[in-house]
Amino acid sequence: MTVPASPSTHPDAGWWRQAAVYQIYPRSFSDATGDGIGDLPGATARMGYLSALGIDAIWLSPFYPSALADGGYDVDDYRNVDPRLGTLDDFDAMVAASHDAGIKVIVDVVPNHSSNRHVWFQAALGSAPGSPERARYHFADGLGVNGELPPSDWPSHFGGGAWTRVVEQAGPNAGRPGQWYLHLFATEQPDFNWDHPEVQADFHTTLRFWADRGVDGFRVDVAHGLAKDMSLPLRSKPQLEILVDDGSDPLFDRDAVHDIFTGWRGVLNEYDPPKAAVAEAWVPFTNRRLMYARPTELGQAFNFDLLQAPFDAAEFRAIAEKCLVEAEASGASSTWVFSNHDVVRHASRYALPDGSTLEDLEAWLLAGGTVPPADLGRGLRRARAATLFMLGLPGSAYLYQGEELGLFEVADLPEASLQDPTWFRTQHKVKGRDGCRVPLPWQRDAANFGFGGTPWLPQPDWFAGHAADAQDGVEGSTLEMYRAALGWRRKLQTDESLAWLSEPAASVVHYRRPNGWEVLTNFGAAPALVPSGVDPAKVVLSSGVPATGTVPAETTLWLAP
Numbered sequence: 001m002t003v004p005a006s007p008s009t010h011p012d013a014g015w016w017r018q019a020a021v022y023q024i025y026p027r028s029f030s031d032a033t034g035d036g037i038g039d040l041p042g043a044t045a046r047m048g049y050l051s052a053l054g055i056d057a058i059w060l061s062p063f064y065p066s067a068l069a070d071g072g073y074d075v076d077d078y079r080n081v082d083p084r085l086g087t088l089d090d091f092d093a094m095v096a097a098s099h100d101a102g103i104k105v106i107v108d109v110v111p112n113h114s115s116n117r118h119v120w121f122q123a124a125l126g127s128a129p130g131s132p133e134r135a136r137y138h139f140a141d142g143l144g145v146n147g148e149l150p151p152s153d154w155p156s157h158f159g160g161g162a163w164t165r166v167v168e169q170a171g172p173n174a175g176r177p178g179q180w181y182l183h184l185f186a187t188e189q190p191d192f193n194w195d196h197p198e199v200q201a202d203f204h205t206t207l208r209f210w211a212d213r214g215v216d217g218f219r220v221d222v223a224h225g226l227a228k229d230m231s232l233p234l235r236s237k238p239q240l241e242i243l244v245d246d247g248s249d250p251l252f253d254r255d256a257v258h259d260i261f262t263g264w265r266g267v268l269n270e271y272d273p274p275k276a277a278v279a280e281a282w283v284p285f286t287n288r289r290l291m292y293a294r295p296t297e298l299g300q301a302f303n304f305d306l307l308q309a310p311f312d313a314a315e316f317r318a319i320a321e322k323c324l325v326e327a328e329a330s331g332a333s334s335t336w337v338f339s340n341h342d343v344v345r346h347a348s349r350y351a352l353p354d355g356s357t358l359e360d361l362e363a364w365l366l367a368g369g370t371v372p373p374a375d376l377g378r379g380l381r382r383a384r385a386a387t388l389f390m391l392g393l394p395g396s397a398y399l400y401q402g403e404e405l406g407l408f409e410v411a412d413l414p415e416a417s418l419q420d421p422t423w424f425r426t427q428h429k430v431k432g433r434d435g436c437r438v439p440l441p442w443q444r445d446a447a448n449f450g451f452g453g454t455p456w457l458p459q460p461d462w463f464a465g466h467a468a469d470a471q472d473g474v475e476g477s478t479l480e481m482y483r484a485a486l487g488w489r490r491k492l493q494t495d496e497s498l499a500w501l502s503e504p505a506a507s508v509v510h511y512r513r514p515n516g517w518e519v520l521t522n523f524g525a526a527p528a529l530v531p532s533g534v535d536p537a538k539v540v541l542s543s544g545v546p547a548t549g550t551v552p553a554e555t556t557l558w559l560a561p
């Protein structure tokens, strides 16, 4: 394919195009200080592990000062480190260690909302309606006779309404209930007004701040949410997730958002090589999602299509085909992801009965992972097959900490330990995302499985069998499968294309990369014949039992040229 002209001729300018990116959720990765919260020195100390794993980059979820109303996605100060996680010096040391290990660093930037403790929001609360301080957020008068009703029917993503009324601190109504402010997520996450030039300028400053400290890229949180139509009367939108594909939604995926990211690209291109960026944009329409990924904007956008698909040959093949074609059309490379800090781990998703919906998954979590019974053996087998299917594809693969250990969701966390705002804002009807955020098990026999101090979310006993040291050097372990795959991947990822060798409806999906590497995935529950012309002696990696002339059930094979 033709790679679009880059403003840079730097040999490293396209490093992200086929990178394997490992997501670190810092509070749950590794705790060097022993307070039960993972930290930046903890991440630095694990650089040897990450390097041996064979990843190309790490992406750190927010480590900024925060009250943790939403796990750090409620940012108090965009240009600092939460003291519980370290200091700016610790950050610099982590970047240096990472670069020494040949690993790039991506940080999360959260532009849709700040925390309610941010100095600008505090100033807005302390100022009167109509003041310049309020203009950086979305404040509005309520409806009803006395403004007692929210300005619109918009719900929050985490349950409940998206507006909270303040008690005025200044102006003629001081001491009385007054205006409302918008928060599409938790109450503690007021949405910024991106029409405000100071908001735009401040994020450019933040991008430069981290870029100057050596980060190589940015993951952009809720990228599709920044531009909003706040013209009165506000339009009704009782269900946030229903979007249309023409940019006319009042809250998400509006065309104006692209002006913002064109401006960001200008900042990112001040560096050589230019800084990479990936949009988190839950936009279901590929043609619109790809606008975020254009070379004139962020360069890449997450596609969550495989993550949302059942383990099914036709679905996987169709999604991969579509995403590759569309990524090429935009000049981006595709992204792939099965697990992250927001979803039930894929080894557990695939363990549920076929045909389970998102509602079934939520009900299963609420039942502590008991109803319906999950087939964990099958879940992990499918997860490993899916991962090898993905790691062979052209594009960037995003891996979530712990998936290389074959971790399942911790579905039975004690209710008293739950922290996700979803749990509270839905009056305990939706369990939320804590089950994929439990601190990692490093050592089978150490206290807290070698994580550090008593973890902020309790680890289950079964973590012992998944501990990194219990899998190290063990043939067939999930950790060794990831290491082998990531090692071979460096040979396999050359030209960004592939040829499909199977029929779209076949239960075995088969593709070949231009350098001759082949990937075969059997999505069926029974072994399948090796397709004619394929030499089983060339198998170098299997996600399941060693192949003996067949493609075993729910298994991916990699064949060297």
Ligand code: GLC
Pocket (backbone or CB within 6 Å): 070, 073, 074, 110, 185, 221, 222, 280, 341, 342
């Ligand atoms: C993104 C993050 C998620 C967070 C939300 C609000 O979706 O991935 O964890 O809760 O944005 O910032």
